[in-house]
Amino acid sequence: MTTIPFKAVAVDMDGTFLTEKKTFDHQLFGKILKKLQANNIPFISATGNQLIRSHEYFQEFTEGIDYVSENGAILEADGKVIKRTALDYDIAQKLLHFIQTEYPEAIIMVSAEHHCYILKSMDKATKDDIRIYYRKVEEIDKFTDIDPSDAILKVCLTADDELATIIQDRFNEKYGDYVRGTSSGNMTIDLVHKGIDKAKGVADMLKYYGIEQKDLIAFGDGENDIGMLEACGYSYAMENANAKTKAVAKYEAPSNDENGVLKVLAKYLDIE
Structure with a gap:
């Protein structure tokens, strides 16, 4: 079996993990999530969406998913909010x-x-x-x-x-x-x-787990993903990403409509 080179996964949602119809391959994701859990690899949904909206996408998967929502303003790990940064x-x-x-x-x-x-x-x-x-x-x-x-x-x-x-x-x-x-x-x-963004939220989540940035694989398509991609060890811009995002990523994944995130992860995890 191939050694998995990363210790955590972070994915943007809209335009990255989700197709344009706001769907994803649930069967393939289920296999990937099971393999990640077996190897103690956190899967982090990193998005500007509400936390409750993020939950909806993964409602059939009861555990194994952490959330950096509202562009880093609220973090949930193991089903509990671990950090909340509100405006006064x-x-x-x-x-x-x-x-x-x-x-x-x-x-x-x-x-x-x-x-x-x-x-x-x-x-x-x-x-x-x-x-x-x-x-x-x-x-x-x-x-x-x-x-x-x-x-x-x-x-x-x-x-x-x-x-x-x-x-x-x-x-x-x-x-x-x-x-x-x-x-x-x-x-x-x-x-x-001030001081809150998606990259900071993901960094805080990694600290919670004691994982270094170099051991993160991250996927994004927009400019608010750039900080996250610049900081991680394995950075992927989607085929449909904008030029600025592609410029900072080390690698390119197939488009969101091709379930590109899942295809890349499946290859790393030896999942057919």
Whole structure:
């Protein structure tokens, strides 16, 4: 049997692990997961998605999957949340007011630990679109109606990617160095606590298991995967990845629609 060269697996979800129809080969993944578990190799879903949304994709697999969700704002290992980095409630409210005042054209969602909050005034088509990607969506009259006990993990808005850095810099200049803006692709921006990103979340998960970055195999397709790919020992960009992501990866995997992640892992694990 071939020696497995890595000790942990991290995969981006949309555009990487999942096909464009948001599916994957469950039978093949089941075989791969069983082999990973037999060799004590953690499988990490690393995504900007809600934790509850991430759970849905793997609901038939009851154990063996860890989660770096909300682009690193919440981490779950062995079925337990091991780290949560929320925005301070008052800072989040200042950020929301700033965006609504300075960028009224932006479509805003607030992703908290237990709910996604949107305004009742949002048009129905946009609400329906949000519900495709988010679960436990709560419609509120104004963002100050958000329950302070529901930890705000990120503020999401639909706007030009370049606006992420502009909002980050303008807000931090006015209120202090609190938030970090990142593009999640498809004209979506995530604003999270400073110092939080997918790469940091994966690094924290590896520390939890006592695994070094050089022993990680990771897969991604977008710019928010670059940090994770740069840090790991075995980095794969998908065939469908953008040019910047391909430039930093050591290897290329078949496209997401070909279940490229699973094909690469199956080869390493000697699975037919």
